[in-house]
Amino acid sequence: MALGKDYSTQQCSIARALEIVGERWTLLVVRDAFYGVRRYNDFLSHLGVPRAVLATRLKSLEQAGILEKRRYQESPPRDEYVLTERGIALWPVVRSLGVWGREHIEGVLPMRVFTHAACGTELGSYGECPACGTAVPPRDVEMLPGRGLDPDPDNPVGRALLAPRRLLLPIETDRV
Amino acid sequence: MALGKDYSTQQCSIARALEIVGERWTLLVVRDAFYGVRRYNDFLSHLGVPRAVLATRLKSLEQAGILEKRRYQESPPRDEYVLTERGIALWPVVRSLGVWGREHIEGVLPMRVFTHAACGTELGSYGECPACGTAVPPRDVEMLPGRGLDPDPDNPVGRALLAPRRLLLPIETDRV
DNA sequence: CATGGTGAGTTCGTTCATTGAACCTTCAGC
DNA sequence: GCTGAAGGTTCAATGAACGAACTCACCATG
8 A cells, every 4th residue: 555545535444444554465464473473584484575565564563553573682682573452453354354355255265274272163254253152362263274275385484384373372483 | 555466475365355455445445335335426536536546446346246337327328336245245354444443543533333223232343233142244234423523514425424324225415 | 703694674776556637438408 | 519427548747566685783603
């Protein structure tokens, strides 16, 4: 989306939301953050986004209070990007997009399956648990690889995401 | 989003979905379609989108099977754009974006309030009816103007959206 | 001490999309 | 025959995205 990105004529919270998360790549960065990606280079290799664009998006997500940049080692100084509560609140958006893509684009097989970790039930369209009848917070969501997933063995992040995992827990990349 | 729009490296239904609805303006067109906007000029004046962009978006939404172009009069031939079932299935996406925008962007007041028409209860964050405990399909949703709405008296579409309305029913613009 | 490698960026020229204004077309009504 | 409305298309200018190359700070190795 353009950086002349304001839908300024719009009296609408949807438009306000899209000004922040509606730019190209932004929601995919957020998705990866849910998957446990936290480091610049991991986002880079998993998304295939140009470096300059990634840097811009991380910066604006941080300014919007969706990601928090935190130092995880001094010397050399290294930061990781973690979802804030405001970022975690985007889960229904990410989830409903994924459901729609799977159900309404032809030829899309389930790539990843999301279940309520407590009971093992697959989540509904908004990320709720049909069995328990409650909204499942992302921390209680288990992600499993689906039938449609055709992994890229060359990508360490992709490899790490093959195992069942809790959302938001940091990935362990067995870097080569 | 760029028309070099493929997130081609992404094995992911979210990425597939964003290839279709992730471009600039697209989701706002869909939102307006939920609100009952159907005509080219109404989209144009309500969105403030450049004409060329609107034409492109309507075309790609039609190709994606989200909007259907249907003739509503011959001579002069006039078409309207209506959401298909696949388009209506985007409601959770639109709804969750609106909820997030209202709750997580500072200074955003509720612009529009959505209730379950059958019982009058305001929808929950997931688009469900808290009273009835069921997901409410868009056709059963009533939209009312909210406190934060500051209407533009010059816009016929904006005026039409001031009255309480069912989603998806066509607006009546008292064109001047 | 020189060399190489890694993580996290920035710079830069090219390509591509968005913008806004102007123009075009078909028809209806007067 | 003129005017106006609806629904577009065309065009030049601007602004983002892209991808490759470069920077910089630090650590490890010989």
